[in-house]
Amino acid sequence: MGTDAAPVAEQVDVAALLADPYDTYDRLRELGPVVRVPAVNRYLVTGSAACRAVEADEVTFSADVRGGSATMARALGQRPMLRKDGAEHAAERTPINTPLRPKAVRAAWRAQFERNTRAHLETLRERGPDADLNRDFAGPLAAQNLVDMLGLPEATADELARWSLAFIAGIGNLQDDPEVWARSDDAQQEVDAHLEALIPALRRRPDASLTSALVHAGLDDATVRTDVKLIISGGMNEPAHTITAIVWALSDHPDQRDRVLADPAWWPRVVDETVRWQSPIGMYPRRTTRDCVLAGVALPAEAPLGVVVAAANRDPAAFDHPERFDITRGRRAHLGFGSGVHVCAGHWAARVAIGEVAMPLLYGALPGLRTDPDREAPWSGWVFRGLTALPVTF
Template sequence: MHPFDPVDPHFLADPYPAFAALRALGPVHAHALLGTPVAVSHGACSELLRGRDLGRIWADAEPAADFPAFNLLHRNSLLEREGPAHDRLRVLVAGAFNRGHTARLEPWVRGLAGRLVDELAERIDADGSADLMSTVAARLPVEVIAELLGVPEPERSALRGWSNAIVTMYEPDPGEHRRRAAEQAAADFVDALRGLVAHRRAHPGDDLVTDLVEADVEADELVGTAALLLMAGHEATVNVIGNGVLALLRHPVQWQRLVGDPGLDATAVEELIRYDPPLQLFERTAVVDTTVAGHPVPAGTKIAALLGAAARDPRAFDRPDELDVGRRRNPHLGFGAGVHYCLGAPLARLEVAAALDALRTRLPGMALAAEPSRRPDFVMRGLRELRLAV
């Protein structure tokens, strides 16, 4: 009997005691419900993410004829490649990122965060409470990704829905309705990005798509890269902001520390990513017979890192179940590790810091107005609604 069921609402509300129970039994376990071994210690998860005997080996969603767009996006994604194919594409994407897009966008991101939090505060003044998720957390990252890529309207407004639909396919059992919705969203995204790529070939702009076009990234690879930035950059940041603000409100001393000392922003961002990670599970596949923390992993076998379990490992973190916005030693794995370390990490950090700064400035006395509503998902851990009052 395993300590957790990935669709159990009680587990989803607070998975960390179950993770602690698993860690106490050992660093790696078979898990029948997930259908794969799981690494639960920080050391085992780090070994899994960094090991060159383990890779991302994409297998098309089946039946493949029903998922042409979803499979195209992932087959051409940087995240789903290994070896020379991965290295070539990563160099091109990293080169585009290193042209200074994060620095270019910083004033715009901070201004946008301020305007969204102003709107949140106005709604609280008018109605007594307002939802952080729909007003700020879900809007900020998608606007930033759209600006980074140079996506115009009306596609810009559709990005959030496409991302939300596509990522449900990563859950253990999304169901047929969500599978069909994910494929339709992927098809719409592919069409929109192909149109944008064609436009940027003729009309270059100051955006990442233009940089990738000029770097001669192949068209489907460019669409796959854009999809990865949308899904990883948008979904993770939405959930860091939601999970993080909830954690701060449940630890008011830590929120008041942050209100009183803006110099804690950098460590606070890392701590919020660690304390309640937005991505709870990341799979890799053994390319040869290997082991993870002594657990045999035959070639072709998937094994998953439970990042939430790694984030609370007392062998890696002092007082791991405590929130500490000033935490200095924080080797969390929220942005991955090794060859697949997140290229968008600096931009994600900026977005979370901008949201925290705007909340500190405009709503230093914010408080929970109601019990938050959680999404019924395990892999992408986040909230549906987080109503705030003052």
Template sequence: MSNAPVYEIDPQAFWADPYPDLKRMRTDCPVAFVPQLGATLLTRRDDIFVNEKKIDVFSSDQPEGLMTVLMGQNMMRKDGDAHMADRKAIFPTISPKTVQQVWTAQFRAAAEKVLDGLAAQGGCDLVRDYAMPVSGEALKSITGLSNMTAAEMDRVSQGMIDGCANYAGDPDVEANCHACTAAIDACIDEMIPAKDAAPDMSLLSVQRRAGLSEGQVRANIKLAISGGQNEPRDAIAGTAWALLSHPEALARVRSGEVEWKHAFEEYARWISPIGMSPRRVARRYLLDDVTFEPEDRVFLMFGSGNRDAAVFANPDRFDLDQDISAAITFGAGPHFCAGAWAARALIGDVALPMLFERFPNLSLAGEGRFGGWAFRGPLEVRVTW
């Protein structure tokens, strides 16, 4: 175990609002061992930015890690050549060109259908009724699992997310995660013949044409679902909440002075949908006065780094004038989020502008509720129009 200073947390309070604890850690013990999480946390932006690239020390290859055990060894849990081989294989699906030429039109069609269904209601929960189905329909297209409903996509994604953050070892959470991965495998089994007969740009089809093993194909699709559903869902609803909570910012975006994409990226700096990424220490290493030992568990706290006062002028505020060039929302090293282009298109080019265009009188109908630290987002955003 590392000799980092110990910092105690209340897990429930940390889940409800991790930022006060993270701020104290950045100031008092930026590299801290948190016994309730069984991990040493890196909380300063520059420490994360520099050390995420040192894969010989902070390895993503975690054979005993929760994600590997529960979902299989996907590309996110590989380093070096093995990681790059998987990344190269899936690139045709998520390249900027494919996003522009294939997926964006499908994103728009799905969002329009969801909005049509909401129009007569007069109000909704943006998380459940808009962001969830829009994100789910987009992910159905990208993965190739068109036989899964958007609600089922959301269910299995959440089950895997809960499983991967189950550091307390709750057996019910683990069992539900296994049930969710089994449901995904069943959908993959059903779609393989169709995709082989009529190849397309979906993740299932592209990986099979690239010759990846069945285990790799399945693990990478589960990875895409675990991150590609909840993060866009939370960012769509969360950015809408942030803009509705800051009318002057919304007016600037609506006027065209500020791009929707910029509003999304400032929100994602402020409330990082991916708050943490785990690593395994591969060899003894000294960082400042802390010595890491092999097999130590380390958490790179992106949500903390994105609020580092040494880097950002107004770290704890949603501020469209903020310089966000140093944000590490999508990661900082070789594991930079492969789905970043798709996320930017879905959220910034489609979901947000279409929502506010359809409902020009959109307004909040209560306080937004947020939760999470490894993955963070709104639990409910009620609106009327």
């Protein structure tokens, strides 16, 4: 294969990307798997094979991105595992892999996920005709599940949700807005106040929580605190967006809803097909450490890349009719949880909490659950994407 300069996509409208990025993704992919997009100041990688190639080589494609690492360090106290490479990353990532294996997740948290789901089902039911699945069920459930996985005994789901949003806003605060920093600073202080007593207690008596795994990995307290904040910022919105996207998709595809309601063994496929089709994390950044060639395209050192997994998940070279929601498609792996060393640490936890617990209980209790055609269900975002509200009837 020869080496070419990256095609340039001059006509990319950021407002259109935020509203619905999928047409733009198709257009970019037709130009090539790696395209320079001046409107977002990056090379966007939209081909499935090209995204995988990035994640297979962390020496050339670093997660320690310029600008992004600085805002993340400012928002979370210091640079977390997500912005580290090689041994530095592995020292923080390896300890949480053990409690996040499927068996360990089921043993430690499945019963708790069930209790949380039942409690929020009640909230949803009580809302009756005003019910919003995002506000009344998916959001608070995802927050409570994360409180339990982190083992924060005094924290509430409301607090965790507030911290999560404050950290996410800080991580994205490239404009240096002081009000955004003030909110993420407050959230940091509040999380630190919880951890001040918890970390020494866990040093004496380990438990099954993610915080305990970090504490017993030989990391200093500041590193533990930052990675707890990373998990708070990364482990809430995506499961919530997946739950609402599933109900939205099944409402629109009643034949597939009937199939899964008749046979719950389909639920895991529903979760993964939804994460492929409407990826909650659409894009994440990388930086080239040297001149290199990616999918036949020459890239200079220090090039900012966006790995657009949402576009890769609709790549026709990887999936037949990728624009269709189809739970029966083959088990070809999607990129909605990323790949390579930074592959989502919580992907099994998400699959268990959603596919094994939340969805079967939700539809078991409310088999007539559907999106409400009379109220709006707004989608928003491309870097992170999800339904900001999902009015439902049941």
